[in-house]
Amino acid sequence: MAYVAVKGGERAIDNAHAWLAEARRGDPAVADIGTDQIAQQLGRAVDRAMAEGSLYDRDLAALAIKQAQGDLIEAAFLLRAFRTTLPRFAASLPLETGAIRPLRRISAVFKDLPGGQVLGPTTDYTHRLLDFSLTDGTPPPAAPLTAAEPEAMPRVHDILGREGLIEPDAPDGAEPGDLTREPLAFPAGRDLRLQALARGDEGFLLSLGYSSQRGYGNNHPFIGEIRMGEVAVEIEPPELGFAIEIGDLVLTECQMVNQFGGSKTTPAQFTRGYGLAFGQGERRAMAMALVDRSLRAAELGEDATAPGQNAEFVLGHCDNIEATGFVEHLKLPHYVDFQSELETLRRIRAESL
């Protein structure tokens, strides 16, 4: 039995929307929050709305967050809805994340590596004590500067790859699938899995990644490398016939190094999981890398027994816009549905008495 449409309630809905707008604004004696303030000062919320909305535009994400009163799933939903109103001009050339201009770069497997460990604007070493100085508008001290000498920053997996100790990248030149154009079908290739995970709910990915660490499909992960920084986006418009840079994105990339694979033909080597996130999304990128590796179980000849290794389960449930749509539709009137169940129940009881 499906949902049956109802009519009426327009006036109540209009009035509810008017109240919502008033509630969103809050006490008029308190200054209205500018979307520029959100874009500047709530950067991690903006990053998350962009990632789950699958649309990189900091100003639009800030507006969505304001409109959604800070509800980030609702904000991502607004961004997804907005993107459907725009034509797609092009697909970019694949990002050269190796050429990222790093604001942060750490490795948990090598202490001394070329290019060094660069912490960037991290919260890792804060004590998680509430900082009440933020309530009085005191400007922060200027961040120290150190003259930077350009230094090569080879990828950790390239260093391990010199000895063949880790699986290499395998570029194939194939046109990647696009789940915004074709519905997901299973088995889903790694291209589609990575696309779905990149826009998946951070909490869901985090929990699945956590489950894989706790023994539900054992991953044995190490952070080979995390990089956060600016990367150029290039497209090749047909009217020009050459590639042009259209701007930079801030991205976070996580290279996870995992325990061994190997076969009769390939000697044992480390395997890898990959995570990539819009903005400064380290938790998201790490969780994505864990789940990406889990979902490679079949490809790497492992038993797929845990939820995180089940592509149909993970990809079918990682999208929080789809999830919230299906869960929240339960709020809509189901009066006819319910009436039929009520009648069935009464009949069963009448027959058994």
Next chain:
Amino acid sequence: MSKTERQLWMATLARAGRAEIERCLADAPALPTHKRLRGPETGLVMVRGRAGGGGAAFNFGEMTVTRCTVRAGERIGHAYIAGRDAAKAELAARLDAALQDSASADAFMRAVIEPLQALETERRAALAARAAATKVDFFTLATMRS
């Protein structure tokens, strides 16, 4: 592969803010009159990544982009810029046309592109200096095995 001069100025204009471009134009000769051939119009670019950073391509997520094509005299100017600033896309397309014209190229390179490149270099250096200040050496404590 090294980039052509045109690729470099298009990249510079794509990254610059509209206010910065306008400020530079105040010290430049007037831009030639132009006719819009397409746009300015906002759409999307699907940004692609590579599995593992260097492997097979995948569709990562979209970004907003605004494009504009103009004719100024003999020259066709194009612009594709990240974001939704239509006025900036039109300015970038007009500058792309003016920079292709050898009669006016030098003046616009000097007045607009070079100062914008200098600003971008300065911005990157300031970020790199902040990053360099957070570079660490971790000490590994002696373990039972050592």
